[in-house]
Amino acid sequence: xxxxxxxxxxxxxxxxxxxxxxxxxxxxxxxxxxxxxxxxxxxxxxxxxxxxxxxxxxxxxxxxxxxxxxxxxxxxxxxxxxxxxxxxxxxxxxxxxxxxxx
Amino acid sequence: xxxxxxxxxxxxxxxxxxxxxxxxxxxxxxxxxxxxxxxxxxxxxxxxxxxxxxxxxxxxxxxxxxxxxxxxxxxxxxxxxxxxxxxxxxxxxxxxxxxxxxxxxxxxxxxxxxxxxxxxxxxxxxxxxxxxxxxxxxxxxxxxxxxxxxxxxxxxxxxxxxxxxxxxxxxxxxxxxxxxxxxxxxxxxxxxxxxxxxxxxxx
Numbered sequence: 537x538x539x540x541x542x543x544x545x546x547x548x549x550x551x552x553x554x555x556x557x558x559x560x561x562x563x564x565x566x567x568x569x570x571x572x573x574x575x576x577x578x579x580x581x582x583x584x585x586x587x588x589x590x591x592x593x594x595x596x597x598x599x600x601x602x603x604x605x606x607x608x609x610x611x612x613x614x615x616x617x618x619x620x621x622x623x624x625x626x627x628x629x630x631x632x633x634x635x636x637x638x
Numbered sequence: 639x640x641x642x643x644x645x646x647x648x649x650x651x652x653x654x655x656x657x658x659x660x661x662x663x664x665x666x667x668x669x670x671x672x673x674x675x676x677x678x679x680x681x682x683x684x685x686x687x688x689x690x691x692x693x694x695x696x697x698x699x700x701x702x703x704x705x706x707x708x709x710x711x712x713x714x715x716x717x718x719x720x721x722x723x724x725x726x727x728x729x730x731x732x733x734x735x736x737x738x739x740x741x742x743x744x745x746x747x748x749x750x751x752x753x754x755x756x757x758x759x760x761x762x763x764x765x766x767x768x769x770x771x772x773x774x775x776x777x778x779x780x781x782x783x784x785x786x787x788x789x790x791x792x793x794x795x796x797x798x799x800x801x802x803x804x805x806x807x808x809x810x811x812x813x814x815x816x817x818x819x820x821x822x823x824x825x826x827x828x829x830x831x832x833x834x835x836x837x838x839x840x841x
Contacts, residue, residue, distance in 0.1 A: 539641055542671050543648065546649050546672045550676065576781070579813070580809055580813045581681050581684060583789040585793070586770050588793050588806065595802070596798065605767065623764050623771065627767070628760065635758075
């Protein structure tokens with residue numbers, strides 16, 4: 537039962553914040569500073585998420601095969617490789633490093 | 639098993655789901671667990687803020703679209719040029735992810751042992767690689783690069799000290815911080831142009 541309470545609270549809370557962002561009045565978004573801010577926020581959040589999913593193990597910072605995979609993705613991006621190739625390079629290099637013993 | 643599926647159907651924001659399950663499995667209080675999951679979900683509000691500009695959805699559609707406001711749909715939509723492409727990106731990403739996410743949740747709940755160790759296949763790095771690929775075109779100027787760099791430092795640096803989900807929110811502060819510095823610089827240049835050197839001296 538407790539688990540259902542947790543699920544219900546999480547579902548409501550997460551839906552509410554998603555909706556809140558969409559419902560902000562358009563007039564507010566016309567202002568240049570707000571526009572600039574809203575454009576930069578996803579950059580900050582995506583960058584932080586990328587870093588955490590690569591270098592974090594729970595709450596500890598680690599350097600493992602995932603870093604090699606992400607580096608491969610970065611190289612592929614610099615070479616202007618297509619999107620799927622970028623992801624495939626990251627996955628392949630990570631799996632390869634782990635297979636070798638990483 | 640029903641609980642796992644309900645999570646994917648109703649919450650549909652991966653990081654929050656993992657946080658909730660992790661906290662409950664560790665014997666956490668359900669409300670504390672929900673609070674942690676909620677913090678991880680708060681970033682979706684910021685995505686919505688940005689998306690409502692580029693998608694310009696009719697008011698009646700917004701409550702339905704809101705459920706799909708997540709990392710992936712935002713990243714794909716914002717990578718498109720033009721409103722039509724952004725809307726298509728949002729809908730296609732939302733629909734495919736929602737179907738696959740719930741289908742794979744069901745399969746996982748039914749018995750994932752057969753799959754073996756997914757980490758050995760390197761699949762866990764696909765997420766960050768996708769984020770990186772979508773982030774790269776956004777880093778057009780020094781301002782965006784500064785925001786991304788500062789966000790990475792904040793997100794990783796605060797990780798060991800703050801509860802799960804909070805470091806990412808703290809990393810969002812990189813955006814106002816860089817905007818503030820940029821604003822002061824622009825202000826300083828303006829003052830210098832007007833012949834006042836006082837603003838420059840202060841910095």
